[in-house]
Amino acid sequence: MPDTVEGRDAVDLLERSRSAVEPQLRAAVASLPAPVRRVAGYHFGWERADGTEATGSAGKAVRPALVLAACRALGGDPQQAVRAAAAVELVHNFTLLHDDVIDEDPTRRHRPTAWSVFGVPDAIVTGDAMSALALGLLAGDRHRASAAASVRLSACVIELCAGQQADCALEERPPHEVTLDECLAMATAKTGALLGCACALGALYAGAGAEEVAAMDAFGREAGLAFQFIDDLIGIWGDPERTGKPAGADLAARKKSLPVVAALSSGTAAGAELAELYRGSMDAAAIRRAADAVERAGGRDWAQLQAGDRMSRAVGELSRAVPDLAAAEDLLSLAEFVTRRNR
Amino acid sequence: MPDTVEGRDAVDLLERSRSAVEPQLRAAVASLPAPVRRVAGYHFGWERADGTEATGSAGKAVRPALVLAACRALGGDPQQAVRAAAAVELVHNFTLLHDDVIDEDPTRRHRPTAWSVFGVPDAIVTGDAMSALALGLLAGDRHRASAAASVRLSACVIELCAGQQADCALEERPPHEVTLDECLAMATAKTGALLGCACALGALYAGAGAEEVAAMDAFGREAGLAFQFIDDLIGIWGDPERTGKPAGADLAARKKSLPVVAALSSGTAAGAELAELYRGSMDAAAIRRAADAVERAGGRDWAQLQAGDRMSRAVGELSRAVPDLAAAEDLLSLAEFVTRRNR
Secondary structure, eight states: OOSEETTEEHHHHHHHHHHHHHHHHHHHHHTSOHHHHHHHHHHTTSBOTTSOBOOOOOOOOHHHHHHHHHHHHTTOOGGGGHHHHHHHHHHHHHHHHHHHHHHTOOEETTEEOHHHHHOHHHHHHHHHHHHHHHHHHHHTOOSTTHHHHHHHHHHHHHHHHHHHHHHHHHHHSOGGGOOHHHHHHHHIIIIIHHHHHHHHHHHHHTTOOHHHHHHHHHHHHHHHHHHHHHHHHHHHHOOHHHHSSOTTHHHHTTOOOHHHHHHHTSOSHHHHHHHHHHHSOOOHHHHHHHHHHHHHTTHHHHHHHHHHHHHHHHHHHHHHHOSSGGGGHHHHHHHHHHHHOOO | OOSEETTEEHHHHHHHHHHHHHHHHHHHHHTSOHHHHHHHHHHTTSBOTTSOBOOOOOOOOHHHHHHHHHHHHTTOOGGGGHHHHHHHHHHHHHHHHHHHHHHTOOEETTEEOHHHHHOHHHHHHHHHHHHHHHHHHHHTOOSTTHHHHHHHHHHHHHHHHHHHHHHHHHHHSOGGGOOHHHHHHHHIIIIIHHHHHHHHHHHHHTTOOHHHHHHHHHHHHHHHHHHHHHHHHHHHHOOHHHHSSOTTHHHHTTOOOHHHHHHHTSOSHHHHHHHHHHHSOOOHHHHHHHHHHHHHTTHHHHHHHHHHHHHHHHHHHHHHHOSSGGGGHHHHHHHHHHHHOOO
């Protein structure tokens, strides 16, 4: 797949999507009651904790770009799908707000998380309000896909909730009891669901039929899983200079990421060694040994292969939705981008 | 207003509404992914913590009864509004789940709260899922009021969030800095909004015009405020035998309820005495003295008068929506019921 499509690479595409969607997103957030709006504005990076304007980034906004690109790929007018794109980005950010509360994460996008600045109650109610705002935005759209898109986004939120629940439940269980199937199901719900929904909404807004919508959904899900495999590899072997996280961050936290669970369930001596390391606390030496053990147990190669396999499946699904793949260049470019990113 | 309407009092009406709505509500909850469904089933009192069936009450379900009664009062078929009634009850219960997390309340309906049984993460994601379920239920309804009702319910959820945020913010401020206007605005958002929305949804499902919908909304809001005044009076002078709470529970918690804030801002010696009491911890003697101070400062009489005034306004709004009040007997009966209840 080419890195550059007609001179516009994925970074340009993301930039143009952000420009198209951000006014709608800001207008929606501006409609929230003041104290809730302020927490949301901080979370998006538009405001500092004291309420003054900030110029921080609100994230890459891959999901709204997928909505617009999916709409365009199926012959729709992306301008008409801007509300849907904003709704998807609101849902993504509502889950981040609540996940940060649940995981007690202190930082997000290199800034203190909203709950650590405004307190847990404000972060919970702001997430609640952003979720309702997203669904109301879609329901109130005059586009004829509005009702179907609302139902689809509602189902996606429920799946995201189940994914977050599964993530918490898996983290509390002993590593050797966690199966790869459970990890994959969790990643599908937590990561694949919203990327799939973004593509499905784009298809709905293009007036696509049920089969095309389902294929677009599957494309987004598979790309999302490919992304998750890469993200998990970066969590172990990512370059701290590029990721902004210490080396082996996921191992330090004894996370049950996909390569780790693959290694633990490999039945190899290296897998047993990893299990033993995961019983203790992880100093720098233990992290290095654990990374080595995951690799020797085959977890690294497997995850790399799986990422490629999921991308192939994604392309297969996309070709079902859009037989002329030339029309889907932007989608391919976005899928490529999220699966080779180094943040 | 008669206690009994054609031989059916409000208790019967509530019972019949519950029977009409509960199958839809249970089917909706049953559609949730298993772990989230279990927390929801526990919260509704349908299941014990171990997942076995329970026969507990899921609450009085006043809000769904208001949806059906408002629909009937405006000539609609309440059967068609059952989904909307279930959606409103889901929203009510999602806010209870999250409020219990935020307030760290240990009990709800005489049972341990969901977060205290399943943990905070499960309670947060289950509330999130129930909120999305409610909005998806409305968006997916084939009734022509579906889109307008979804938009209305979404706006209501946002208002409820702002109300909960305001409640937390007020509780953290020094008592003498809290104004009655702020307390009333908070009660309107936290309690009035959903009762108003329930009535508005019933009106929308009856095919009513914008003015009737607005009047129904205002009826529900005013009745909700009347309810809040009575609830606050019960929080101070309620009979522990009937309420199941110790006498003066709200004073023990130094809550800034409406009669308390009225007393604190009365400029009377009794108000100053109450302010002084609220600075210390509240033993039984202090609670008795505080209740006496609220009464002498005029907080009790004022709240009682306000409750009556709000009920009058509610009836006035109702007569704007339904000129022949005979058709609105059920709504009046429900409003009466919630404002004289002794739980």
